Amino acid sequence: MRHIISILLENESGALSRVAGLFSARGYNIESLTVAPTDDASLSRMTLVTSGTDEIIEQISKQLNKLVDVVKLVDLTEAPHIERELMLIKVEAVAESREEVKRLVDIFRGRIIDVTDTSYTVEITGNGDKLDAFVQSLSSISILEVVRSGLMGISRGEKALG
């Protein structure tokens, strides 16, 4: 089963490679990983999507907690939570496809953020399924480039990791 593990860790050089190294050394799987400093510049927030049996996920949590740079972590999938991912996608936009792309972007509530004579660059956010659906809806359009941020998550309600 897929799990979203949200981690607060020391914003120090090497902290990211400790996490990534742990996953490769122990043969755990990383589907996506995103990390950036928080409002407190000494801390980074990482969202990591992984999958495995309950036993493996328990081991992953324990092993992550054991890393000296990890301050706190939570498995967001255990409780109601919100998932978001950002995608930037550059597509060919010529003749009739220019209008078609614009319509699809409106339906998916994305935004066109860069325009040339022959292309659009689109920004779209949502959970992974929505982004996948958008990409699929472009099947008749030529896609030039796709950039996805990887999933970020936060729990619902006033409970906070920090």
Added chain:
Amino acid sequence: MELTGAQIIIECLKAEGIDYVFGYPGGAVLHIYDAFYAQEDVQHILVRHEQGATHAADGYARSTGKPGVVLVTSGPGATNAVTGIATAYMDSIPMIVITGQVPKQLIGNDAFQEVDSVGITRPIVKHNFLIKDVKDIASTFKKAFFVATTGRPGPVVIDIPKDITAEKTEFAYPSSITMRSYNPTVKGHTGQIRRAVEMILSAERPMIYTGGGVILGNGCEQLIDFTRRLGYPITNTLMGLGAYPASDKQFVGMLGMHGTYEANMGMHGCDVLIAIGARFDDRVTGNLEKFCPTAKIIHIDVDPASISKNVKVDIPIVGEVVQVLNDFIKGLEATEQKPNASALQKWWQQIDEWREQDCLKYDRESKIIKPQMVIEEMHRITKGDAFITSDVGQHQMFAAQYYGFDKPRRWINSGGLGTMGFGLPAAMGVQLAHPDELVMCVTGEASIQMCLQELSTCKQYNLPVKIINLNNRYMGMVRQWQEFFYEKRYAMSYMDALPDFVKLAESYGHVGMYVDKPEDITAALEEAIALKDRAVFIDFITDQNENVYPMIPQGAGLNEMILV
């Protein structure tokens, strides 16, 4: 007063009460060595290879409980230390390894003797640091010692660029440290402890199984008290030997791949397993699907990640072993309930039947020296009270099976990583920590050659270790597996050219002895031990075909032993 980074490093070591540093100089650490030159509080032991430095510091740490300290230069100095760091990591040994690094502005430029030491050591340390500012040296050392010695201990690497060791700053060593991201659990959960005590007392076929964690956590006194109150059988892992006296009748021997028949059958048949400071290693459990099929399992460990990693347990307790065992003892005192005497009597009857198998029997009348004879004779002469280090292989198992350790921290071996070459340098560290005690290194002709150069260090510091070389002209454990599982195809397990070990020892300035008859074992050992201020190398020519029994083949259950 302002001090240089190098002087600050020395001051930090002094503040931590460090008396020995094991190391080898080189370009990136020359400022630090210059600071060593100017003081006498911390003694530097010059090894002959950085691997030797790490094993010596490791032996020092295992025999004292204090952290071992290593100092090596950048590049090859650091990479040579890697095997020793991994050895300490696998056995949870507190160690500080200071690695020199090229000057800050050269990092990443493929400079002379540059490697990414922090990157290379990351998977084999509890934590590591790269210091980038002279002002951070003192606080980093404080953190490093705190992390290395608390919770589940382990090695910590501190990488220090050369330029920083020459820069100056005010020195003040922090008296305490808190780290928001590191808080090892000390006390076990009260509710879990209550449940565990109930389960322990309800047992009909109990087994206590303890590992290196009890020794690392200094919980042996509590373990003995707890075990004697209950009257339950107890087995120790390879790393846990000495935690409970081997000569006591409740001790059923070591368990696992080369454990005793009674210990392994007892594990297989028990209904309540009390695991303390042990990690259910594959050499202990055998086939996980056949492991303790009828047991409820209680597991006490300071490291939450050790619990339910390999074997799902029923009552996990995270906490320091001393705290939890004290709580257990209080729990036993507080309740009216007593162990089930009649069930226990039946269980002991069963165990005694298994004991009659006499699984450690061997040909005591042999005309060729059996390795077991040497170990048994060592035990008799030293009254089981020597410090025994070992290398890795058959001799290691024979020492574990036949020496009978009654005290903790007397048995010093590389259990987790299984590092050949560990024994001799480890013995040096033990001898330095215990100058008046007898330190013996049980080894084989293959293992000893992996860190042989340290014979020179023994001479320089007058370390009178006794090297017991069980020479069967084979990599014995490899040969044994090839005999059992590869139809006796002895691929590369035999060395055609061995040195004359007697002359070799003499060339280093030590005493060399050659023994090839069983009747000469006693006199040789007594003579070696009597040479109190000399290192002695005894080359025992042993039976080439002797195997370690019992043995659990890979993939088999604990009840499926190959017996002699």
